[in-house]
Amino acid sequence: MVNDAPRPQDDALVPMVTALRWQRDVVAAAGSPVAAEILQAAGDDALQGGVLAAELSGDVRFGDFPGLRVMSAVHRLALERQAPRVAMRLPTLGGTAPVTAGDRAAFRREVISALAADLPALRASLGHTPQTNDPGRAALLRCALSREDPSRRVRLREIGASAGLNLRADALPGKPEIEAGPLPVILDRLGCDLSPVDPAATEGRALLSSYIWVDDVERFTRLGAAMKVAQRISATVLDMDAVEFCQRLDVIDGTTTVLWHSAMWAYLPEETRAGLRGEIARLGAMATFGLVVTRWDGSPADGQPRLIACGGSHGTDIRLIPSA
Numbered sequence: 001m002v003n004d005a006p007r008p009q010d011d012a013l014v015p016m017v018t019a020l021r022w023q024r025d026v027v028a029a030a031g032s033p034v035a036a037e038i039l040q041a042a043g044d045d046a047l048q049g050g051v052l053a054a055e056l057s058g059d060v061r062f063g064d065f066p067g068l069r070v071m072s073a074v075h076r077l078a079l080e081r082q083a084p085r086v087a088m089r090l091p092t093l094g095g096t097a098p099v100t101a102g103d104r105a106a107f108r109r110e111v112i113s114a115l116a117a118d119l120p121a122l123r124a125s126l127g128h129t130p131q132t133n134d135p136g137r138a139a140l141l142r143c144a145l146s147r148e149d150p151s152r153r154v155r156l157r158e159i160g161a162s163a164g165l166n167l168r169a170d171a172l173p174g175k176p177e178i179e180a181g182p183l184p185v186i187l188d189r190l191g192c193d194l195s196p197v198d199p200a201a202t203e204g205r206a207l208l209s210s211y212i213w214v215d216d217v218e219r220f221t222r223l224g225a226a227m228k229v230a231q232r233i234s235a236t237v238l239d240m241d242a243v244e245f246c247q248r249l250d251v252i253d254g255t256t257t258v259l260w261h262s263a264m265w266a267y268l269p270e271e272t273r274a275g276l277r278g279e280i281a282r283l284g285a286m287a288t289f290g291l292v293v294t295r296w297d298g299s300p301a302d303g304q305p306r307l308i309a310c311g312g313s314h315g316t317d318i319r320l321i322p323s324a
């Protein structure tokens with residue numbers, strides 16, 4: 001089942017079947033065999049001119065990840081009890097994964113008939129940018145935050161924030177082994193998305209849940225916990241393009257502005273990427289300077305750049321980073 005073909009560029013147009021097969025191989029290699037069966041079923045149907053062929057035909061932009069969109073459609077139908085025979089096979093919903101060849105073939109047939117029974121749901125999912133708002137990524141954000149000056153409060157900003165779960169990174173689980181020290185206090189949390197999701201609404205919760213790979217019980221549980229955190233800690237996600245959001249962003253003396261994005265870049269057209277690079281450079285130029293030191297001394301930190309101190313651009317307000 002493994003495909004050795006090189007990964008196409010995000011902006012490349014590829015046949016839908018190629019995108020579905022690539023996604024199938026990714027989820028299979030990542031240990032999600034039930035998700036792989038869903039993509040196998042969709043790809044087979046498309047290739048064989050089956051009931052979904054009209055929906056799953058033509059060329060698609062690779063970086064739009066249509067395979068994730070098909071998986072989400074199936075997961076959502078099962079979550080909303082419209083596909084009980086599929087749901088009983090999904091680990092995220094407490095089901096038993098099909099193992100024998102016969103069970104797997106029967107599962108693939110159930111997947112196709114569930115999608116064929118609700119083509120508007122499939123179309124809606126194919127037309128929707130994946131909203132995999134993964135709170136697991138907060139561990140990386142925490143890693144970065146732990147290297148900021150803990151005495152300065154942080155204005156946390158996120159582009160492509162989806163439901164803004166990672167804007168609550170300080171209240172989400174991290175990995176202590178990659179954190180350099182205590183996290184600074186978060187002063188406020190603001191993000192943007194072209195299609196913000198409300199993690200408190202039933203619709204939003206169903207949408208976010210549907211993008212979890214159907215084998216991944218751990219991620220499903222983590223998402224549920226993060227959605228609860230979101231009820232406790234508020235954050236605002238504006239309905240706004242990332243470039244406009246950055247154009248409106250400034251830095252404020254005495255605070256640290258952290259601008260974060262994850263799993264968004266692939267979805268952006270080159271024009272947006274160029275706009276963002278320009279805006280981020282503008283913000284960077286307004287920020288204070290950092291003193292970064294790299295030592296090659298054979299220690300565990302050998303070759304790792306470390307922020308030692310920061311200050312104003314003309315040598316004013318120089319402060320040592322306490323965790324340095």
Ligand SMILES: C[S@@+](CC[C@H](N)C(=O)[O-])C[C@H]1O[C@@H](n2cnc3c(N)ncnc32)[C@H](O)[C@@H]1O
Binds near residue numbers: 129163192194196264
């Ligand atoms: C895969 S999700 C990732 C969500 C979140 N960053 C995370 O890592 O959990 C990608 C998000 O980027 C958003 N997005 C795509 N293009 C955007 C743009 N030009 N401006 C703002 N958001 C955008 C999508 O709506 C979607 O919510």
